[in-house]
Amino acid sequence: MQVTETLNEGLKRSYAITVTAAELEAKVNDKLAEAQPEVEMKGFRKGKVPMALLKKQFGQKVMGEAMQESIDGAMSDHFQASGDRPALQPEVKMTNDDWKEGDDVEVAMSYEALPEIPEVDFTQIKLEKMVVKAEDEAVDEALGNLAETAQDFKARKKGSKAKDGDQIVMDFLGKVDGEAFDGGAAEDYPLVLGSNSFIPGFEEQLVGAKAGEEKAVTVSFPDDYQAEHLAGKEAVFDCTVKEVKEPVAAEINDELAKKFGADDLAALKTQIAERLEAEYAGAARALMKRGLLDALDGLVSFDLPPSLVEAEAKQIAHQLWHEENPEVEGHDHPEIETTDEHTTLATRRVRLGLLLAEIGQKASVEVTDAEMTQAIMNQARQYPGQERQFFEFVQQNQQMQQQMRAPLFEDKVVDHVFENATITEKTISKDELQKAVEALEDA
The missing domain is CATH 3.30.70.1050 (Trigger factor ribosome-binding domain)
Incomplete structure (x- = not known):
């Protein structure tokens, strides 16, 4: 041979x-x-x-x-x-x-061939880590938002008309062709107008109703209604409005805290502060990661395989085109041409991708099975009721596994470099962090 x-x-x-x-x-x-x-x-x-x-x-x-x-x-x-x-x-x-x-x-x-990638002296990399403490004002604001989500309702003045967002308490009896049907009746039923929890068109007809008023509400069941004997049929609901209540934010006290699983209000505030600081830390890490990638991009230079750059540029152009044309869901569209801007971005991505892969290989960085399982479970939560099917789909799809493994590997390599770089902390305000994040997104 x-x-x-x-x-x-x-x-x-x-x-x-x-x-x-x-x-x-x-x-x-x-x-x-x-x-x-x-x-x-x-x-x-x-x-x-x-x-x-x-x-x-x-x-x-x-x-x-x-x-x-x-x-x-x-x-x-x-x-x-x-x-x-x-x-x-x-x-x-x-x-x-x-x-x-x-x-x-x-x-x-x-x-x-993949190029020879030069060694990087991580101690040359100097990064700034932004630290943001959860201020009392931010904790109080978050607490107020929680109180709104846990809203209560109090009775409106006698004779008040129900508004969108109000809660009415009513008795109702539904009939189709003059005959009552199973599941079409209730007493003292609390309904928030505008919640869209009833058949389309039902709640709108009760806007303006008063306590003590009787009202016939006529609606049509959707054609795809789950009860086949009612699908597409017109129904009349005889409603008796007993109370009209307006929404009010829940009181900020120990009882509110217990609704969110805390022992008391002080414990809830501590949890909120910890959550806020975790969010701030996540944003600060993204900023520091961008700083690291910029530093690495300036420290190394090596030839790149043209085919990888071309493929990445096409992928970038394709993704950006779909973002600009969200109404096109499939890929049955004209060929998308790449520009110099796409190629410049692709060149940076390919260079950094190869560099991070090399660093990870030399540092024996690996994504464990437990980390992959956790990542799959986190993504599966986006498909309520279909978590198991999603999990099995990923297990049988090597390409999907690679797509999920790649960002996990990259983050672990970035953490490895962080451990060896020179990092100084800088305490800033939440607003300053927000401005830095916005500047990063606009870049």
């Missing part, structure tokens, strides 16, 4: 691989001899089929397998000997299209 270099230009490599006819024949004979003891054929005992008959019966199939194995072996030996790592799957094709049995096999292999 011969491997001859035909191109070595930058990161581009091409080789001519020749597998001789004698090598192929020897490999075919070895494979047939290995299989012979298990072969059964009419007229022969198991394992006693003559080699000539085996070759006639299975030779062509085995020849194809031997050819593929020989080429794969030559490629594997080449990469092991040269130390090259292909940026993408190598392009391999036979060059003697008129090949027939007894001829040598001639193959051309070409690829772009």
Whole structure:
């Protein structure tokens, strides 16, 4: 077997691989001899089929397998000997299209090699970590928001008309074609107008109702209503409004705290402060990560495989196009051309991606099974009622697993660099942090 270099230009490599006819024949004979003891054929005992008959019966199939194995072996030996790592799957094709049995096999292999990536002295990297404490004003604001979500209702003045957002307490009886139906009646039922918890059109007809008023509400069940005997039918609900109540924020006290799982108000405030500071820390980390990536981008320079940059630029252009055209959900659209701006961004992403991958490999950074499981569970919560199906889908989809593993790996590599970089802390206000985050998003 011969491997001859035909191109070595930058990161581009091409080789001519020749597998001789004698090598192929020897490999075919070895494979047939290995299989012979298990072969059964009419007229022969198991394992006693003559080699000539085996070759006639299975030779062509085995020849194809031997050819593929020989080429794969030559490629594997080449990469092991040269130390090259292909940026993408190598392009391999036979060059003697008129090949027939007894001829040598001639193959051309070409690829772009991943570059040699220089070492980085992490101690040269100087970063600023923003620290924000949860001020009393921010805690009180968050507490007020919680009180609004835990709103209560109090009776409006006698004779007041119900408004959108009010709660009415009522008795109702629903009928279809003059006949009451199961599940269509209730007493002292509390309904928040505008909550859309009833059939479309129901709540709007009760806006303006007063306590003590009786009102007939006419609606049509949706065509896809879960109860098939009611789907698409018109119904009349005889409603008696007993009370009209307006929403009021819950009182900020120990009782409110207990609604949110805290022992008392002081404990709830502590929990809120911890949550706020965790949010601030997350934003501060994003800013510090951006600072790190900028620093790394300025510290290293190396050649990049053009194919990776081109593929990334196309991906960026495609993603941005869909963000600008959200009404187009599929990919049945004209080809999207890349611009210099896309290529510049792609160049940075590819360079940093290769650098972080190299740093992670040298530092033996790994994403554990437990970390992957946690990430899958976190994402599965976005699909209520279908968590198990999502989990099984990810387990069976290697590409999806890689998409979820990549950001976890990157964050672990970033944390590794943080541990070795020079970091100084700077205490700032929440507003200053917000401005820094906005500036990052606009950049």
